[in-house]
Amino acid sequence: MSLESEVDLPGEAALPGVLSEELHAELVLFRRDLHMHPELGNQEFRTTAAIKERLERAGLKPRVLAVGTGLVCDIGEWDGGRPMLALRADIDGLPIPDMKTECAYRSTVPDRAHACGHDVHTAVVLGAGLVLAELEKKGLLPRPVRLIFQPAEEVLPGGAADAIDCGVLEGVGKMLAVHCDPRVDAGRIGLRTGAITSACDRLEIALDGPGGHTARPHLTTDLVTAAARVVTDVPAIVGRRVDTRAGLAVTWGRIESGHAPNVIPQHAELSGTVRCLDIDAWRQAPDIVVAAIDEVANLHGAKSEINYVRGVPPVVNDADVTELIREAMTTRRGTDSVESTEQSLGGEDFSWYLQHVPGAMARLGVRTPGERTVRDLHQGDFDADESAITVGVELFTAAALLDAAQ
DSSP states (O other): OOSTTTSOOTTTSOOSOOOOHHHHHHHHHHHHHHHHSOOOTTOOHHHHHHHHHHHHHTTOOOEEOTTSSOEEEEESOOOSSSOEEEEEEEOOOBSSOOOOTTOTTOOSSTTOBOOSSHHHHHHHHHHHHHHHHHHHHTTOOOSOEEEEEEOOTTSTTOHHHHHHHTTTTTTEEEEEEEEEEEEEETTOEEEOSEEOSOEEEEEEEEEEOOOEETTOGGGSOOHHHHHHHHHHHHHHHHHTSSOGGGOOEEEEEEEEEOSSTTEEOSEEEEEEEEEESOHHHHHHHHHHHHHHHHHHHHHTTOEEEEEEEEEEOOOEEOHHHHHHHHHHHHHHHOGGGEEEOOOOSOOOTHHHHTTTSOEEEEEEEEEOTTOOOOOOTTSTTOOOOTHHHHHHHHHHHHHHHHHHHO
16 A cells, blocks of 8 residues: 555645654653663663563564564564665663762663663654554555664674674665754754764773883883873874874873872873774774874883774765655654754764665754753763654654655
8 A cells, every 4th residue: 555545745744653642651751761770782681671562562573683682673574575664773871870860760770871862762763663553554654664773882893783693684775763962952853964973993002111110210111101192192193194184083081000109100001982084094093093002102112002992984874865864854843853963973883784775864852942051972961852752753754654655
């Protein structure tokens, strides 16, 4: 049954697939439950069970991924013909404390929080699945849609690679995702064609050498100075060995060395990230960064041991799929609901899917309109305006119907 035979197309009447107040209230409670019980990557057993139970209650047949957490669930049956549209959510939390002291649904797990909005992403894809399942029962979903609830997005190189190995892309022709953006008002999305995130790798360094008394630094390898020079000199060197437009940046998150003020230590450790706007420069990054570290360490007589952990490439939004999201959002909420967004230096393992199929990610506004405080991602006070759940659900359902009509 074609979409056109059942509903008017955009501009004539609203598409079906809007979210009822009752289901919105349920999804808010579902999101809050996840928010209170965050689980780290590859440990999302409770989260997986909760999603599975709700999908099964709707008459669907979700399948837990072979890695033990995460699920895949089809709305309708794929007949092997035209590939499906897939909607992806990530389900893991972060190893940081929840600092929202006045929040009734703050995390109950010490040093764990949903501070990146994955609980919102999960509620959005779950809600879209429930709405699409109802449309499918009524004969209003012309093509099947796949839901992917992916574990371990925060664990480099990302749980997406494991999900792909589990076969989630079999029969999929394109993919959609959203990511919470606390800089964008609820009711709006940020959209961009091309790269919308950056590549991200992890860097761990150990420096070693003979220490000694601070009265005689000339008889030692001054590891504190060596580590300090690695911190300051390596980013500068790296920035001069690639095109500056590539945005290759080394940023440190930890440096540790020594125990006493008058003792030059024998060991120092540093860790940080390597981020890059350009995928070609990202491919060269390990050689460039490692060479720069070795040069600086050798200059100061320190032995370096480097663990360069490959992360994720940039998320590169396909032009046609980006246009599908734009059309879906404007159909639901008008042309003013879409704003242009910049390329972020954040990493996202949704990029691994896009190495195989075209897709696009939109930034889902979660800031309460008029609110001046911006609660940034990966911070303990992060929260979201829960009206964004309805926006995300209706965006995805519209995209599924418009894609089927094309």
